[in-house]
Amino acid sequence: MDHADCIIETAGAHAHAPCVDNGALTRMRQGLVRAYAAAAPGTPFEVTELRWGTLPDDEVEVVVEACGLCHSDLAMWRDDWSRKRFPLVAGHEIVGRVAALGCEARGLELGQRVGIGWFRKSCLHCPACRRGDLQHCVALQRLLVDGSGGFAERVRCHWAWTLPLPDILDPRSAGSLFCAGITAYAPIARHVHPSHRVGVVGIGGIGHLAVQLLRAWGCEVLAVVRDEAQAADALRLGAHRAVLSGSSAEELRRAGGLDLLLVATGAPLPWPALLEMLAPQGRLHLLAMSCESVPLVPAELIPRALTVSSSPLGRPDEVQQMLMFCARHGIAPQVETLPMRRLDDAMAMLEQGNARYRLMLIQDLD
Numbered sequence: 001m002d003h004a005d006c007i008i009e010t011a012g013a014h015a016h017a018p019c020v021d022n023g024a025l026t027r028m029r030q031g032l033v034r035a036y037a038a039a040a041p042g043t044p045f046e047v048t049e050l051r052w053g054t055l056p057d058d059e060v061e062v063v064v065e066a067c068g069l070c071h072s073d074l075a076m077w078r079d080d081w082s083r084k085r086f087p088l089v090a091g092h093e094i095v096g097r098v099a100a101l102g103c104e105a106r107g108l109e110l111g112q113r114v115g116i117g118w119f120r121k122s123c124l125h126c127p128a129c130r131r132g133d134l135q136h137c138v139a140l141q142r143l144l145v146d147g148s149g150g151f152a153e154r155v156r157c158h159w160a161w162t163l164p165l166p167d168i169l170d171p172r173s174a175g176s177l178f179c180a181g182i183t184a185y186a187p188i189a190r191h192v193h194p195s196h197r198v199g200v201v202g203i204g205g206i207g208h209l210a211v212q213l214l215r216a217w218g219c220e221v222l223a224v225v226r227d228e229a230q231a232a233d234a235l236r237l238g239a240h241r242a243v244l245s246g247s248s249a250e251e252l253r254r255a256g257g258l259d260l261l262l263v264a265t266g267a268p269l270p271w272p273a274l275l276e277m278l279a280p281q282g283r284l285h286l287l288a289m290s291c292e293s294v295p296l297v298p299a300e301l302i303p304r305a306l307t308v309s310s311s312p313l314g315r316p317d318e319v320q321q322m323l324m325f326c327a328r329h330g331i332a333p334q335v336e337t338l339p340m341r342r343l344d345d346a347m348a349m350l351e352q353g354n355a356r357y358r359l360m361l362i363q364d365l366d
């Protein structure tokens with residue numbers, strides 16, 4: 001079958017048609033897409049028109065409604081990880097509506113509201129994919145590295161990483177669940193019982209969701225925060241207690257007795273004191289993509305059988321579980337909303353640590 005035959009476009013008459021006006025629809029038919037792109041590291045984002053080829057059979061094309069801004073976008077824009085991916089179209093906390101389906105795309109309908117996060121394609125047949133761990137695929141593609149991100153009119157993604165959004169979730173904030181949210185949720189789903197005492201270090205994009213998820217999970221929640229203002233925020237979000245990360249090692253140890261401590265900040269931390277906060281058989285779990293070394297002394301870990309672990313985002317089925325969990329418990333990312341044309345301002349706010357707790361950009365290109 002010719003590729004062009006298996007792509008289905010929506011028009012305005014479709015019952016659940018995405019909001020595509022004539023100009024945007026014309027561009028879509030011509031394989032053109034408008035996006036905010038940075039030409040080189042640290043340079044401003046400017047409206048650019050990209051030309052895309054035919055939609056691959058296993059991909060989905062989504063009209064972007066809103067896209068959150070994450071530290072990984074900032075890292076890609078500054079080229080902290082030397083990916084050299086320019087011009088860069090950033091953004092990987094996307095909510096939008098399905099506008100076209102490749103003929104092998106499964107489980108999605110035209111016009112359906114969906115979300116897309118950091119990953120864009122897995123092979124579905126390597127050993128990791130066969131056991132369900134699509135995020136560990138040997139041929140894994142990431143949206144910003146191997147594709148084009150969500151600060152654009154439209155985005156393309158493999159069907160397995162394009163997940164339906166429950167109607168009850170607000171499309172103007174839910175995008176952050178697809179990166180920050182699943183990063184917090186996956187270790188909770190894998191390691192945490194409701195009777196556990198759990199700590200969260202850092203109340204930012206990931207941490208503010210971790211606190212809400214853990215409270216709804218049934219745990220006793222301790223926030224480890226940098227100042228009194230953040231302590232007040234953490235208590236409002238559902239933490240039972242808060243302790244300052246700059247407290248003495250003895251104060252931190254007394255506040256501890258934790259089964260799990262989630263580290264959701266890349267800021268320098270008192271690692272030996274954090275390990276002292278764990279109960280026997282406790283787990284320190286790393287979520288922030290920091291390049292700082294963590295000092296580990298086996299003679300201090302082994303007597304109490306401590307575990308140090310980490311995880312990148314989560315599996316697609318875990319994302320779907322998390323969306324339903326959030327829908328049931330009224331959990332939502334707390335976002336500041338800006339139009340996408342203010343992407344440069346949003347990057348500056350994120351870089352200065354002024355986001356409370358996620359910046360959400362509303363698509364304004366069509």
Ligand SMILES: [Zn+2]
Nearest residue numbers: 070072179180
């Ligand atoms: Zn992210």
Ligand SMILES: [Zn+2]
Nearest residue numbers: 123126129137
């Ligand atoms: Zn694979």
